[in-house]
Amino acid sequence: MMVRFLAAVLAMMLSVSTGLAQSGPLRIEITEGVIEPLPFATPNFVAENAGSADMGAQLARVVAADLQGTGLFREIPASAFVSGVSDFGAAVNYPDWRAINAQALVTGAVNVSGNNVTVKFRLYDIFSGAELGQGLQFQGTTAGWRRMAHKVADAVYSRITGESGYFDSRVVFVSESGPKNKRAKRLAVMDYDGAGVKYLTDSRSIVLAPRFSPTGDRVLYTSYETGFPRIYVLDVGSVQRRVLESAQGSSSFAPRFAPNGQTVVYSQATGSNTDIYTMDVNTGRxxxxxxxxxxxxxxxFSPDGSQIVFESDRSGNQQLYVMSASGGEAKRISFGEGRYGTPVWSPRGDLVAFTKQSKGRFHIGVMRVDGSEERLLTASFLDEGPTWSPNGRVIMFHRETQGASGRSSLYSVDxxxxxxxxxxxxxxxxxPSWSPLQK
Amino acid sequence: MKTTTKALLIVGALALAACTNPDRFGGDGGALDPNAGANTGVVAGSANDPSSAAYFQQAVGDRVLFAVDQSSLTAQGQATLDGQAAWLTTNADYTAVIEGHADEQGTREYNIGLGNKRADAARSYLISKGVPANRLQIVSYGKERPIEVCSEEACYAKNRRAVTVLAAGLTG
Known part of the structure; x- marks a missing residue:
């Protein structure tokens, strides 16, 4: 039975989709650019015991916010429902959901027992009149309930788009306060949607550009704690940190992990010159x-660890280059008008995101790794510092507003x-730096 | 047909460890030294005392400015540095950290590189005028510490700077 069902899902995934054909299978092709978001309903999750009702409502709200936030889905409000879902195990009344034009229905049930939460969910393709994929059950703690909602949303997103999700993930970033000339900065980590902010450092020293390790347990960043920029590695769980040794009389910054989680690539400035180095975090070599x-x-780094994309002004202004992970000759990949910086290789390996400055404006853009098909996604007074969602479909960055009261804040864009x-x-x-999907 | 409720739930236990780590950096996050890197504070001594840091800052001139995306010294910058070199030669007890800064029209990491080039240009010039290299360090703040906050060239011009910040006493 399971094999047959999977085969059916696979057939749906392989079928040519027109995006949102009302009579077709429940399927969104992300790359086609969705004009009309897919309408879905997420009734409050059914409480399986006394005291679970609030949790059932909260879970459904987070699942709905995750899906709606992608821009690919549109939530149908509960006020429009013809009938609700009061029994997770009961058959779905498809005509009632068709009547309000819901194409997808997410149902769930929750059982809170002490600190333990059990969440089940099912996804229904309303127009096909069938369940899409199998029901799933997650167990966790009351403190981690949001993660369970994100897991549900990831599964729904994945089944409908054929892509892996990105909701059960975190973002480490620099929290900024105070005026422009006395800006206080400290590291913070939060869920991808901004919930659950925790601070990882104080604001006594300038901290810059935190970057997650490939497993999300450590963060590299630059701090002026010693009076000079130095690279630190911080354990997110324990908040313990240590400085990575660097050459006497030099400054180190712009660190990122290699996919192996052991090698760090970074910039070191000695005298007037800034170059790229790698260091083994364990041996210091x-x-x-x-x-x-x-x-x-x-x-x-490229996701396979074989290449490095970086910026250089060797041609006279900032441009993007790709070289082997062991150094050697670099190939320029950016040729458009303006300056290109902060390249970040996509987790899928297909694209490089970057910051572009042209005619007094800043843009976030993407190009293929050979430099072709450049596409600018944003424009403002100052957009900078892209980071990829774990599935390579969304980019987060920061935008700074103009003038004496200028302020920096985070944004995301497809x-x-x-x-x-x-x-x-x-x-x-x-x-911002986006973590991989959590395990 | 089997009942639909049977064996349809795949149990996936999530290792959602409770957070045992208190948010030790909650609250206001500790005090910030508002003058770090900004050099807006009053330095020690009276400007009437020619061997004071205040005299160096105000009478000699502690900073040189740069053109957009450039790190080469202007004629005016060289004249200021000539004065700094002479003063540092006379007042041999002082060491200095030269801070390189950039305006906000650039990406963060590039601007650290650029600020470094500016600070090093000032340092190299002072060394060429006889100031011992071991008395001069450099640090780049990139665009992190503007002294002027408007988003216009009038402000940007003052933010593209290398500032010689004195410390009393030779180290080591």
Whole structure:
């Protein structure tokens, strides 16, 4: 039975989709650019025991917010429902959901027992009149209930789009407060949707550009704690940190992990010259990868670890280059008008996101790794510092407003350039780094 | 047909460990030294005392400015640095950290590289005028510490700077 069902899902995934044909299978092709979001309903999850009702409502709200936030789905409000769902195990009354034009229905049940929460959900394809995929059950703690909602939303997103989700993920960023000339910065981590902010450092020293490790348990960042920029590695769980040794009399910044989680690529400035190096975090052994007299910085590994994309002004202004992970000759990939910086290789390996400055404006953009098909996704006074969602479909970045009262805040945008939206943080925010999906 | 409720739930236990780590950096996050890197504070001594840091800052001139995306010294910058070199030669007890800064029209990490080039240009010039290299360190703040906050060239011009910040006493 399971095999037959999976085969059916696979057939749906392989079928040519017209995006949102009302009579077709429940399917969204992300790359086609969705004009009309898919209408869905998420009634409050059914309480399986006394005292679970509030949790059932909260879970449904987070699942709905995750899906709606993608711009690919549109939630049908409960006030429009013809009938509700009061029994998770009962058959779905498809005509009632067709009547309000719901194409997808997410039902759930929750059982809270002490600190333990059990969540079940099912996804229904209303027009086909069938369940899409199998029911799933998650167990966790009351403190981690939001993660269970994100897991449900990830499964729904994945079944309908054929892509992996990105909701059960975190973002580490720089929390900013105070005026522009006395800006206080400290590291913070939160869920991808801005919930559950925790601070990882104080604001005594300038901290910059935190970057998650490939497993999301550690963060690399730059701090002026010693009076000079130095790279630190911080354990997110224990908040313990240590400085990575660097050469006497030099400054180190712009660190990122290699996919192996052990090698760090970064910039070191010695005298007037900034070059790219790698360091083994365990042994401290360093290797110099570039030796041009220009500024080489913002290095980022390809997901297979074989190549590094970085920026250099060796041609006279900032442009993007790709070189082998062991250094050597670099190939320029950006050729458009303006300056290109902060390249970040997509987790899918297909694209590089970047910051572009042209004619006094800043843009976030993407291009293929060979430099072709450049596409600008945003434009403002100052947009900077893209980071990829775990599935490579969404980019988060920061936007700074103009003038004496200028403030920086986080935004996300699809790689199609659609669905630009602010990410709420308690204070200002900059330099976001998106974690992988949590296990 | 089997009942639909049977064996349809795949149990996936989530390792959702409770957060045992208190938010130790909650609250206001600790005090910030508002002057770090900004050099807006009053430095020690009276400007009437020619061997004071205040005299250096105000009479000699502690900073040189740069053109957009440039790190080469202007003629005016060189003249200021000539004065700094002479003063540092006379007042041999002082060491200095030269801070390089950029305006906000650039990406963060590039601007750190650029600020470094500016600070090093000032340092190299002072060394060429006889100031011992071991008395001069550099640090780049990139665009992190503007002294002027407007988003116009009038402000940007003052933010593209290398500032020689004195510390009393030779180290080591």
């Amino acid at each position: 360093t290797t110099r990868l570039t030796s041009a007299p220009s500024i080489e910085t913002s290095p980022s 790689i199609t350039g659609r669905n630009l939206r602010p990410v709420q943080t308690p204070d200002g925010g900059s330099d």
